[in-house]
């Protein structure tokens with residue numbers, strides 16, 4: 544008997560409709576088994592406003608909890624099994640630096656709208672809202688970048704330069720219309736020497752998990768699995784995506800696996816993204832198609848959430864009311880605005 548799983552199940556029964564457990568697809572199977580709603584970051588954000596439960600427990604990284612708390616109804620609380628699980632990429636854009644760079648661009652006469660990847664802190668989302676910008680996820684980055692250009696200004700995309708390049712490629716924005724900002728701890732390095740008038744400015748951040756995939760991994764997979772199809776997450780480098788057969792968000796990759804299982808019986812799909820998800824898809828479609836990871840890639844932050852920590856947060860909720868995630872008042876409205884703009888543009 545798995546006592547942790549049983550104890551979680553007992554609390555879920557006790558709290559009934561007052562509790563909703565949400566989980567990002569990169570969570571491990573033991574945690575996912577307890578989730579009422581699973582999704583990529585867009586799906587999780589979208590579902591929050593439709594949840595009736597008073598308590599939402601979010602199994603994922605910190606920014607996902609913040610987004611849920613921003614979109615929750617009055618009286619609903621959001622709880623994280625592991626508040627220390629923080630997306631490594633979101634840490635690459637400290638708020639002080641983001642504000643400084645936007646100020647430097649404005650001082651230089653650049654009229655710019657920020658587009659912030661959901662993988663950013665609450666403070667960066669608030670800054671984005673303040674500057675008239677919006678949030679996007681990997682599932683809607685193309686739509687949102689097109690929206691940002693419709694504002695009639697230049698665009699700064701923060702903080703994932705790889706996602707920025709990949710989406711720009713899809714929208715036909717050439718390399719010489721983009722510029723990856725050169726930044727140090729004090730802001731833009733020698734702004735006068737940088738082509739800041741380019742249409743698309745990219746913050747120099749990346750996901751160290753997805754940026755690990757190299758073009759030679761794709762070549763190796765093609766040699767190792769002749770005739771295979773290769774799909775990857777757009778947080779991978781553009782040189783990798785250029786060699787793949789398909790690229791898209793977590794939800795796209797899940798659909799792609801189902802499509803291959805359905806239409807290409809006995810086929811092989813190699814997926815370049817976080818391995819918990821790839822292994823789950825391999826299990827789900829076993830016997831219909833073969834699915835392999837492009838390479839070993841576990842997000843150490845997502846992995847901080849365990850079944851034991853999920854139980855602990857649930858016990859806290861039942862016992863003392865639990866410590867919900869708090870959103871500082873000064874960030875609430877502008878950060879919420881940047882998220883709701885995304886939901887409105889993408890039709891909720």
Ligand code: 13P
Pocket residue numbers: 582583584585630662680681682750778792793794
């Ligand atoms: P999704 O938007 O595809 O869920 O991705 C979130 C993430 O952190 C990918 O590394």
Ligand code: SF4
Pocket residue numbers: 604629630631632633662750751752753778817842843844845
């Ligand atoms: Fe952040 Fe990368 Fe982990 Fe996604 S995989 S949560 S982008 S560190």
